[in-house]
Amino acid sequence: MKKIMSGNEAIARGAYEAGVRVAAAYPGTPSTEIMENISREYKDIYAEWSPNEKVALEVVAGASMAGARAMASMKHVGLNVAADPFMTLSYVGVNGGLVLITCDDPELYSSQNEQDNRNYAKFAKVPMFEPSDSQEAKDFTKLAFEVSEEFDTPVMVRSVTRISHAKGIVELGEPVVPPVSVEIRKQTEKFTMLPSFARIRHRVMEERLLKLKDFAEQFSGNQMEINDPTVGIITAGISYQYAKEVFPDYSYLKLGMVWPLPKRLIGEFFRKVKKVYVIEELDPFLEENIRAMGFRPKGGKDRFPICGELNPLIVEKGVLGKRFKAPQPVFTGSVPPRPPNLCPGCPHRGVFAVLKKLKVYTAGDIGCYTLGGYPPLSVIHSNVCMGSSIGAVHGMAKALGEKGRGKIVGVIGDSTFLHAGVHPLMNVCYNKSYATIIILDNRTTGMTGSQEHPGTGYTIRGEKTHKIDFIELGRALGIENPRRVNPWNLEETEKVVREEIEKEEPSLIVSEGPCMLLRRAFKKLNKPLRVDETLCVGCKTCVNLGCPAISYQPVEGEMAFTAEGKKRKGIARIDPTLCPGCHLCYQVCKFGAIQSGEERPIFGFETV
Amino acid sequence: MEDLTTNILLAGVGGQGVILASDIMSEVFMGAGYDVKKSEVHGMAMRGGIVTSHFRFGKKVYSPLIKEGEVDILFAFEQLEGLRWLNHLRPQGKVIINDHKINPPIVNLGEMEYPRDIPEIVRSRFKDFYLVKGTEIALQIGDVRAANVVLLGAISKFFEVAESLWLETILKHLPPKVHELNQKAFAAGREQISRS
Ligand SMILES: Cc1ncc(C[n+]2csc(CCOP(=O)(O)OP(=O)(O)O)c2C)c(N)n1
Numbered sequence: 047m048k049k050i051m052s053g054n055e056a057i058a059r060g061a062y063e064a065g066v067r068v069a070a071a072y073p074g075t076p077s078t079e080i081m082e083n084i085s086r087e088y089k090d091i092y093a094e095w096s097p098n099e100k101v102a103l104e105v106v107a108g109a110s111m112a113g114a115r116a117m118a119s120m121k122h123v124g125l126n127v128a129a130d131p132f133m134t135l136s137y138v139g140v141n142g143g144l145v146l147i148t149c150d151d152p153e154l155y156s157s158q159n160e161q162d163n164r165n166y167a168k169f170a171k172v173p174m175f176e177p178s179d180s181q182e183a184k185d186f187t188k189l190a191f192e193v194s195e196e197f198d199t200p201v202m203v204r205s206v207t208r209i210s211h212a213k214g215i216v217e218l219g220e221p222v223v224p225p226v227s228v229e230i231r232k233q234t235e236k237f238t239m240l241p242s243f244a245r246i247r248h249r250v251m252e253e254r255l256l257k258l259k260d261f262a263e264q265f266s267g268n269q270m271e272i273n274d275p276t277v278g279i280i281t282a283g284i285s286y287q288y289a290k291e292v293f294p295d296y297s298y299l300k301l302g303m304v305w306p307l308p309k310r311l312i313g314e315f316f317r318k319v320k321k322v323y324v325i326e327e328l329d330p331f332l333e334e335n336i337r338a339m340g341f342r343p344k345g346g347k348d349r350f351p352i353c354g355e356l357n358p359l360i361v362e363k364g365v366l367g368k369r370f371k372a373p374q375p376v377f378t379g380s381v382p383p384r385p386p387n388l389c390p391g392c393p394h395r396g397v398f399a400v401l402k403k404l405k406v407y408t409a410g411d412i413g414c415y416t417l418g419g420y421p422p423l424s425v426i427h428s429n430v431c432m433g434s435s436i437g438a439v440h441g442m443a444k445a446l447g448e449k450g451r452g453k454i455v456g457v458i459g460d461s462t463f464l465h466a467g468v469h470p471l472m473n474v475c476y477n478k479s480y481a482t483i484i485i486l487d488n489r490t491t492g493m494t495g496s497q498e499h500p501g502t503g504y505t506i507r508g509e510k511t512h513k514i515d516f517i518e519l520g521r522a523l524g525i526e527n528p529r530r531v532n533p534w535n536l537e538e539t540e541k542v543v544r545e546e547i548e549k550e551e552p553s554l555i556v557s558e559g560p561c562m563l564l565r566r567a568f569k570k571l572n573k574p575l576r577v578d579e580t581l582c583v584g585c586k587t588c589v590n591l592g593c594p595a596i597s598y599q600p601v602e603g604e605m606a607f608t609a610e611g612k613k614r615k616g617i618a619r620i621d622p623t624l625c626p627g628c629h630l631c632y633q634v635c636k637f638g639a640i641q642s643g644e645e646r647p648i649f650g651f652e653t654v
Numbered sequence: 655m656e657d658l659t660t661n662i663l664l665a666g667v668g669g670q671g672v673i674l675a676s677d678i679m680s681e682v683f684m685g686a687g688y689d690v691k692k693s694e695v696h697g698m699a700m701r702g703g704i705v706t707s708h709f710r711f712g713k714k715v716y717s718p719l720i721k722e723g724e725v726d727i728l729f730a731f732e733q734l735e736g737l738r739w740l741n742h743l744r745p746q747g748k749v750i751i752n753d754h755k756i757n758p759p760i761v762n763l764g765e766m767e768y769p770r771d772i773p774e775i776v777r778s779r780f781k782d783f784y785l786v787k788g789t790e791i792a793l794q795i796g797d798v799r800a801a802n803v804v805l806l807g808a809i810s811k812f813f814e815v816a817e818s819l820w821l822e823t824i825l826k827h828l829p830p831k832v833h834e835l836n837q838k839a840f841a842a843g844r845e846q847i848s849r850s
Contacts, residue, residue, distance in 0.1 A: 050680050050690065155695045179691075179718075212693035212718035213680055284718075291717035358721035373723030375741040376779045381734065382766045384667065384758035386703035417701065422763055589763055594702055597757055598764035616764060623798070 051216045053209035056180040057147055058083035059216070060187025061091065061117050064143065065224040068092045068109035070102035072465065073494035074121030075156035076210040077149035081119055082497075085506045095497055095506045098432075098465040099124035103131050103146065110144040111237055113228040115191050119147035122163045123431065127466070129166070132200070136170040137247040138237050139198035139254075142226050143191030149205045152327045152355035156493075158412065158431060160353070162328035167202050167305035168335075171251055173258050174202040174305040175267070176283040180214040186267065186302060188219070193261070195226060197254055204304070206327065208284045208355065259306045267302025270315055277365075278319030280312065280332060280343070285325045285356055292362040304332065309339050316341050323349070323365060327356050388417050390595040391571075391626035391651075393559025394486055396533035397457065398425045399591060399630060400540045406455050406547065409442070411435040411467075413459035414492040414561075422590040426457075433458070433466025436474060436483055443479040452547045455482045461491035461499045464514065468523070474552045475524025482546045482553040485516050486533075488561040496563055520554040528554040534650030536633045560653055562626060569652040572627025573643025577618050580609035581639035584616040588631035588640060595624035596631060626651075659712030661720040662809075665739050666731030667756050668702050671802035674827060675731075676707035678806060681823045683711040686815045693718035704735065729809055731788070731802065732756050733772040740776065748812070749780045752788040752805055784808065784850055791842045797832070800839035807843020817844075 051059065057080050061069060069091050071081035085093040096102035099120040109116035120128065125148050132146065148166070151157040167174035173193060175186040183205060190201040235243045262268060274295045281289055282301040290298065299315040301307070316322060321344035324333040333346035349364035350356060363370040388395055394415045401408050402425045410416055410426035411434060419426035428438055435456035442454055458467050463485050474481045491497040498504045503513030520528035529546065531539045539557070546553035560567030574595075589598045600616040607613060620631070620640070629649050632640045642648075662679070666672040673694055680690045694707040708720045720742070727748045730736030736751040743749065751773070760766045769775075777783050786808045792801040803824055810820045821840060825833050 048684075050677075050684055207695065208693055208718060211695060212691060213677075214691045214715075214718070215684060215689065287717045288719070292721065294716075357719050358717050359723070362721070373741070376743070376745075377737065377740045377775065379769065379775070381738045381769065382758045382760050384702075384704050384734070386668070386701035387759050389701065414701065420759075422759075586764070592759060592763075594759065594762065597762035600764065 047218045048215055049218055050213050051180045051184070052079065052211060052213045053177065053180050053183040053205050054079035054211070055083050056183035056216050057119070057187045057203065057205065058087065059218065060184040061145075062088040063184070063219050063221050064188045064191040065115055065222050066091050066117050066191070067114035067142070067228070068106060068116040069119070070094050070096045070105040071119045072096055072099045072102055072124060073491050073497045074124050074149070075494055076151055076205070076207040077119050077121045077124070077147065078494045078497070079210070080147060081506070093506055095499060097500055099128040100131060103128040103135070106144060107131060107135055110140045110142045112141065112230065113226045114142040115224045116142060117145045117147065119149070121157065122148055122150040122161050123157065123159065125163055125166055127432070132166070133170050134239055135200050136172050137239060137244055137251055139250075140194050140200060141231060142224060142228070143194035144200045145187065145190045145194060146200055146202050147187070147205065148202055149207070149210050150328070151207050153207070155207055158429070160328060162331060163204055164304055164331045165329065171255050172200050172202055172305070173197070173303065174204055175302060176204045176304045177209055177302070178283050178286045178300065179209070180212070180216050182267070182302065183209060184216055191224070197258055197261070199254055199258075204283070206284055206355070255306060259309070262303050262306055262308040263310050265303050265308070268308050268311055269298070269300045269302070270311065271298040271300070272318055273297050275318060276320045278315055278322045279325055280315065280322060280336065281325040282332065283327070285327055285361070288356055288358045288361045289325050291358045293365065301332070307332070307335055312336060312339065312341060325350055325356070325361060325364070328352060385420055386417060387420070387592065387594055388414060389562045390593050390624045391562045391628040393488055393533040393557065393561070394418060395423070395591060395593065396536060396539055396559070396630055397484060397486060397557050398423045399536060399634065400543055401425045401455065401457075403540065404543065404547075406453055407442070409435040409438040409454065409456040411456070411458040411462050412493070413462050413486075415457060415459055415486050420592075422592045432462050433470055436467055436470035436481065439481040439483065440470065440474045440477070440479045443481050451480050451550070455484060455543070455547060457484045457486055459492070460485055460487040460489065460501045460516070461497075463516070464500050468519070471520070471525075471554070472523045479552060480550050482543070482555065484543070484555045484557055486557050487516060488559060488564070489567055490561045490564050492561045492563070496561065516556045520556075525552055525554040528556060530556050530558055532650050533557040533559040534628050534630060536630065559650060567653050569654055571651065572629070572648055574622035574625035574627055575620050575629065575632055575643055576622070576641045577620055578639045578641055579617055581637050582614070582617040583608055583612055583637055583639070584614040584618070585637070586618070587634050587636065588618050591630055591634065593631065595621045597621070659710050659715055660727075661725050662709045662727045662729055663720055663725045663739055663742055664707040664709060664729045664731070665735040666705050667735060668705050670705070670731045671799065672705045672707055672731055675802045675806055676709045678823050678827055679709050682815060682820055685819050685823065688712060689715045691715040691718040704738070706739070727809070727812070729805070731805060734758065734769065736776065737769060737772050740779070743780065746782070747780060748782040749776055750784045750786060750805070750809055751776065752801065753785045754789040754801070784847060786843065786846045788843065791846075792839055795835055795838050795842065797835055800832070800836055803836045803839040804843035804846070807840040808846050810840075811844050811847040
């Protein structure tokens with residue numbers, strides 16, 4: 047049967063067809079839908095959102111030790127978090143097939159960096175497959191489990207945004223019964239990395255890599271297409287599609303396996319074609335390794351950029367050089383940008399309005415709330431990786447001493463806090479700083495499209511489970527008096543933040559307002575608010591909340607005066623189809639020009 | 655079957671149903687026997703930001719991305735997003751734009767103006783241009799969310815694929831209680847093109 051599938055759906059399907067028993071992941075664009083698909087479509091597979099990628103990989107490793115086929119999926123930076131177990135899992139190997147899916151994000155569509163995780167395959171000395179479309183995403187995932195068991199190694203499959211989120215036609219297959227039985231096996235020397243055992247495993251790993259090189263020479267996914275022999279292109283993954291699109295008649299060596307590399311096959315290709323270009327996204331990974339083998343490609347990263355993703359035009363330009371003719375633009379006027387924005391009613395906005403008013407330095411973290419770094423809010427002043435806000439505030443506090451007290455806070459999302467924030471908060475308490483940390487608890491992992499986590503009370507499949515209480519957790523870590531705030535109540539939030547930032551002790555504030563997209567959390571929304579055009583002076587205070595429902599419109603003539611005759615240049619408008627009635631704008635308007643749609647104004651919502 | 659690949663660039667704003675529309679188109683053309691590929695960006699871009707979906711069909715499709723300058727049909731769900739991608743069209747390309755405006759934040763803040771006369775800018779450069787009242791019609795029919803189906807109705811007029819295949823595929827993606835409404839929306843979209 048044929049089906050249109052995204053790369054991520056195809057990877058999930060590949061896992062199912064391979065007979066995977068355990069799958070674990072932490073969400074992260076562009077990998078998230080792999081796990082969502084497994085959980086939704088393949089009920090025989092045990093599926094979980096783990097609190098972070100390290101935990102996910104360890105869970106999967108345990109399943110593999112017991113003999114089950116198991117898969118972890120994560121975005122590229124997730125592997126940094128999971129790198130500790132990963133580097134040593136390469137020593138211990140597997141019983142049941144163990145596959146790690148890494149989804150890289152060239153062009154940083156939704157990431158904090160664009161690292162090239164092919165480097166991890168070389169670093170950890172594990173094989174890596176790289177599909178070039180959805181069909182291969184499924185086939186290579188399935189194959190990865192066989193290779194994992196045959197060579198006793200974890201195997202990586204690398205996707206990129208344009209594979210994960212592109213769709214193509216896939217021929218479906220039937221699930222297999224994995225050959226390894228699932229049972230307790232005590233294999234101390236293989237799985238206990240005491241130095242004496244690990245030394246032996248290191249040698250095993252090096253020998254394995256040699257065998258994998260032979261495998262790569264034979265592997266049918268490493269395809270040589272000899273057409274016009276004057277130009278040969280060595281490429282892999284999505285870059286193959288771009289090149290083939292613009293230069294269908296050239297010769298190709300398309301690598302389905304990007305580590306280890308097939309030296310003999312590459313040599314044969316160099317003999318068969320006249321000049322060779324290496325076309326790959328991000329790092330010169332293939333190029334450097336091919337040059338290290340002693341081959342001399344005519345072009346590589348001198349022609350194709352390291353930064354950003356490739357596309358057919360960039361590839362054409364790189365190959366043609368001076369002969370390239372750029373398409374002529376038909377329109378050269380300016381087009382207003384449209385960056386992503388916090389939703390109307392978003393609970394993060396209330397906290398940000400307060401932080402902006404208090405003019406504090408805000409160490410941010412990763413999530414929807416990072417969007418608070420864009421104007422007009424512009425309140426996030428740093429953000430490196432998940433969990434980094436808390437350490438940053440603590441370190442700054444230690445460096446600044448009294449000079450910084452009352453002037454710095456950290457904000458971190460609920461999912462991010464449970465991913466990587468607990469240890470740094472433990473540190474704040476243990477090593478005593480005046481850090482104030484605000485957990486923006488919107489009851490979901492918002493940025494990646496609303497996934498459950500240990501603080502939501504539900505599992506990936508919607509089962510009820512233990513729900514972490516952030517206040518209790520804060521106390522256990524050493525916060526004396528963790529506070530709650532309603533982020534839609536500006537006065538209350540401001541009062542609590544002011545009190546806490548002045549303290550000498552560590553503070554924890556939990557902002558409790560569910561994500562507007564989390565329907566189950568709301569009993570109902572409020573009626574939209576309205577601007578009284580006779581009263582609005584056009585001061586833009588409400589507009590500067592950055593709510594998509596509020597706009598500023600210039601006025602002229604008769605409209606250029608309020609009812610009291612005050613001159614104005616414009617007025618605010620509220621789009622009733624977008625406004626959920628959070629009442630933040632109502633609270634900031636000093637002229638009483640914003641009117642509640644409710645009988646009595648409600649600061650926030652009736653939540654469940 | 656023609657050898658050539660047809661390139662359609664769908665563009666709009668997060669929440670407008672651009673991705674659902676391109677999902678439906680892929681299924682329709684697969685059903686009609688073509689190879690299809692499409693590509694879009696999810697995640698951060700969807701929080702009210704720009705959404706594009708590259709959709710291609712033909713005998714054999716390689717790249718999931720359309721080469722800049724080779725878009726055959728620019729299919730925009732919002733005026734400004736139509737303007738933004740104009741340079742990706744072929745000189746003889748077709749433009750279908752939903753007659754609807756959504757202010758980006760910078761316009762809401764009063765710091766930039768929403769470009770005036772986008773339809774005129776487009777018309778003066780591309781003869782094959784259709785301004786479709788997708789959102790307006792959907793509102794008249796009773797649900798603004800049906801705007802993407804009105805637009806699918808409009809674009810369906812340009813292909814020799816059975817109308818029934820379009821409808822079946824669209825309805826498959828929607829809950830039964832909105833089927834009637836969306837059938838109307840689809841028909842109204844087709845009508846928009848017949849009349850122009
Ligand atoms: C190591 C790592 N894993 C995953 C991600 C992807 N990611 C970005 S933000 C985020 C979580 C956001 O959830 P939360 O902290 O609850 O904030 P919200 O978006 O709901 O405001 C995730 C999973 C990442 N950037 N880095």
